Amino acid sequence: MKKLLYVVLAIIIVVVVGIGALLALVDPNQFKPLITEQVKKATGRELVISGDLSWRFFPSIGLALGKTEFRNPAGFAEPNLVQIGSAELSVSVLPLLSRHLEIGNISLQDSRVFIQTRLDGSSNLDGLGQAAQEAAETPATEPQATEAPADSPVASEKAQPWTISLEGVELVNASAVIRDDQAGTETSVSALNFALSRFAPGEWAKANFDVAGKNGELAFTAQGETELFIVPSLDNAELKNVQFAATAKDAGMNIESASLTMDQFKTGDWSTLTFAAKGAVPDLAFDAEGQTRLKLSEAMDMVALEALTLASDLKGATLPRSEMTVNLNADLQYDVQQGLATLSRFETSVDELALNGNGSLKNAEIPQIRFALSSDNIDLDAFLGLDKEKASTEAPAAGTPNGTETSSEAPAGDTAKSEAAKNQEPDLSALKTLDVAGTVSLGKFKAANAKLANVLMDVKIDKGVLKLNQLDADLYDGHIRAEATIDANGKLPRYQVTKNITDVQVQPLLVDVVDNDVLAGKGDILVKLGGTGLxxxxxxxxxxxxxxxxxxxxxxxxxxxxxxxxxxxxxxxxxxxxxxxxxxxxxxxxxxxxxxxxxxxxxxxxxxxxxxxxxxxxxxxxxxxxxxxxxxxxxxxxxxxxxxxxxxxxxxxxxxxxxxxxxxxxxxxxxxxxxxxLARNNELEQKAKKELDRGLEKILGEKAKDEKVKEAADELLKGLGLFN
Structure with a gap:
């Protein structure tokens, strides 16, 4: 027994001495030429290892790599496709004996990636791995594997699965550039940092990142953190305590802050999300926040948003009002396989304007949109601020009894713009890209100061044709029914309108719409019109x-x-x-x-x-x-x-x-x-002349019989348009 122990001890000493001798006598840097040669064969590119190579064998097998550059072909804007400042990787030795792969901390410092597509369409990614692929496609004769007996050591090893763990990942000060000269775009990441704590299936791990960069003129930053859990079977994962924040800015936009938090995420379970955004785009500032419940089915084929709420304060000169408040409440489902989003319920309000209903959107070559909307009261004039504009134009200004005198003539430039606007056709190209059908039901509706009630509208857009299939409404004690079609497929749009108005009180309608009471009464109007150009x-x-x-x-x-x-x-x-x-x-x-x-x-x-x-x-x-x-x-x-x-x-x-x-x-x-x-009443004309002659005699006496006086009187009456 003692002899056996001596033998084992001797073997261990030999192995230790051998490893020590290898570390002491063999410099890994002498393998650099071999490594670069093999990379050249496999990729056709040069690998330059200017930093030192070092390794260790116990208690872990480790590799440290200094500055390394993987070259681009000639003619690209940067010399390197990939550049690494330093990198470290290690694997523990003893856990391998129990079929456990324990990877130490992976560290990557000052790495950079540069990808470019030139004007001729060539890219610095072209041809990578081509040599390796050709070698893989070369047929080779290999010995046929025979199935091991069920009780053999090999079969026993196959029955025991491997486990894996990772001490951590550290990515420090990474950068990247993706440049497309054909499209004239460039996206760059100036700083990317990422850290992952000890990671192993069945254990929670922490991860965090931060990034800064530019996409064209848009500068952005983002940072986030979460906890990650991978189930032992490696077929599912969970998240918790998710936090994300970002900013973005360019010449026309400034997203001061955008944030998202999520308590947890697991397929088949509900998650609670909160989100917020604050910033400005041209002529509009916004401050929005909201929350919802999210669930992804276990089969990952259905996404549901429940009790989605959004509140946003808007400010801007382009709005109907300088300040507005928008609110939204909705339930939404998305079927991944069908590409169908269903808005089963939504309630929205913009200040006092409120609307609710349901709808759907199916993803297709031409998106299919269906909707049913309703509201108790829609006052577009108040919403668009037209009632205030009318009041301000009607109110006299200070300075004169009826207001300050203003010129009715518009400046020449404004007149030219006005004429150009009158000849400008509306852009109806969107009608060719939509498949829309739906109904709108309104208790009260006001537009252009016209007041309607019990409005029902059925509209459809298909293949560039907008159809108002039905418009029914009560109108000033009467009723209106209308149909209309706009066809945007020609050089100029074509339209047809049929409108039947019955028993309408005309005077209040005219007063409200055109501020004119020239006509009163109960009226029926049948309109059938068509034309080309809008x-x-x-x-x-x-x-x-x-x-x-x-x-x-x-x-x-x-x-x-x-x-x-x-x-x-x-x-x-x-x-x-x-x-x-x-x-x-x-x-x-x-x-x-x-x-x-x-x-x-x-x-x-x-x-x-x-x-x-x-x-x-x-x-x-x-x-x-x-x-x-x-x-x-x-x-x-x-x-x-x-x-x-x-x-x-x-x-x-x-x-x-x-x-x-x-x-x-x-x-x-x-x-x-x-x-x-007088032409129609010749007799009266003669009688009128006699009456006028008699009047002249009363005024002038005998002078009225003078021919010159008569001629002068006739000329005067002709000048007044009374006689020929």
Whole structure:
């Protein structure tokens, strides 16, 4: 027994002495040429080891490497693909006997990676490993392996799995550059540090990192830490105490801070996330924070976000208001296999504007979006600040009784911009990249000061065509139903609109929308229009179709046709109209017209206004481009009773009086057409001349019979447009 112990001891002494002699007598640096030669054969690149090589064998096998450079081919911006300042790696010896791989601390100092794609498309990664791959593809004759008996030592070793542990990883002051000359982009990491504590399956390990760099003009920093757990079977992992923070800045953006925390992460379990971001983009500053619950299924094919909340304060000159608050609450699921994101519930608010509903997004060549939205009240004017703009323009400014005088003429530059805007087509290219269908339901809706209720809208976008399949709403005691199509596939977009308005109170609608009460009554309007081009000027020039109107029990404000008839009668009689204080309003029991639109003109030849006393027929046109009006009305009283305003009209019954409406949309001018009046009433013209002659005799006496005086009077009356 003693002899056996001596033999074992002798062997150990020999091994120790041999290792000692190897360390003392063999310099590992003499293998540098061999190493560089083998790398050259395998990669075709040069490996330059300018630092020292050192090793140790007990109690661990270790390797230390000094400064080392792996060269690029000629013609690249930097000489090295990879550069290492120093590196260390070790493996414990004794644990290997029990089938446990215990790796010591891995340390990498001052490493750098440079990757470049040149203008011709070549990269410094091209050809790497080609020689090794060719060698691997060369067939070789190998002895056939025979299966070991189940009770053999080899089979026993296969039955015992290896375990692994790592004392730690340390990456200090690493850097990298990825440069693409073809795309003109460059991403650089100026400093990267990473540390991992003792790591082994079944144990928790701590990891942290920090990084700084640039992507083009965007400078960024990030840092984070977490605890990591790998299950012994190596098929799953867990995280806890996750913390991440970042900043980013370029000429147009400044993300002062962005953060994310997560309590834990494990497939099949819920995790709680909190996040926040603060910064600014051009003309907009934001401060947002939120939280949610996250779960990834064990099969990793379903992601769910539950109780997602987001609150954001916004400030900026481009917003409808200088400061706004946005809130969001939602539940979201994502099916990885189907590429389908489902928003099963969401509630959002922007100040007082609130909206809720559900939707989905399916990832495809053309994304498929489906939605159903609803709200009790949407006031777009308040949201966009249009009501305040209207109030400010209507309020007189200080300095004069009616406000400070301002020039109505816009500067030449503003006029040119305005004209350019009127000819600018909207960009509808996005319609060709979407597949959208959904509904919107609103209790109340206000836009352009028009008030609607019980709104239901069904919209679809497919293959560059936007379809408003249905728009139903209550409108000023009446109802509106509309359909519309916009086709963006041509050189210019094409549109078709059908709108049916029934039993609408016209006056409050006009007052709210165009601030004009010229017309009152209950109306039906049927609109069928189409055209090419959506720029304002093209709509005016190209719109074509018809507008049928039918109003009942109303009035035309701004004109008193019975009073004008009485004035015409008084003029013909050479008398002064006594009724100058009457309201400028013409009542009617019915008004109908068909308006034809085309070539920039809206015209009608069948305007008809009826009342028990009054009848008006008219025709004319208005230029949609020049905004001018040219209408002629034939008016007559058709009864012998007290007319509008309680005035006796027996004497003017059955007289047809022509009225002209000319001018522009903002300042129409209404006047009697005395020439047409007298031409149609020849007898009255003669009677009027007699009455005028009698009046001249009363004023001038015998001089009124003088021919020169008569000629002067005739010229004066012709100048007034009374006689030909």
């Amino acid at each position: 720029a304002e000027n093209r709509i005016r020039q190209n719109v074509a179709g018809t507008v049928d109107i039918s109003f009942a029990d109303g009035a035309i404000n701004g004109i008193n046709i019975p009073a004008m008839i009485r004035k015409a009668k008084a003029t013909l009689k050479g008398k002064r109209d006594e009724f100058t204080d009457e309201a400028k309003k013409t009542d009617f029991s019915a008004m109908t017209a068909t308006i034809q639109l085309g070539k920039g003109i809206a015209s009608t030849n069948n305007l008809d206004i009826d009342s028990p006393l009054l009848r008006v027929e008219g025709a004319g046109e208005t230029s949609l481009v020049k905004e001018t009006i040219d209408f002629g009305l034939d008016t007559s009283l058709v009864a012998t009773s007290k007319g509008q305003g309680g005035k006796q009209v027996d004497e003017v019954a059955d007289i047809t009086v022509p009225i002209d409406i000319k001018g522009n949309w903002t300042e129409p001018k209404v006047s009697l057409d005395m020439k047409r009046l």
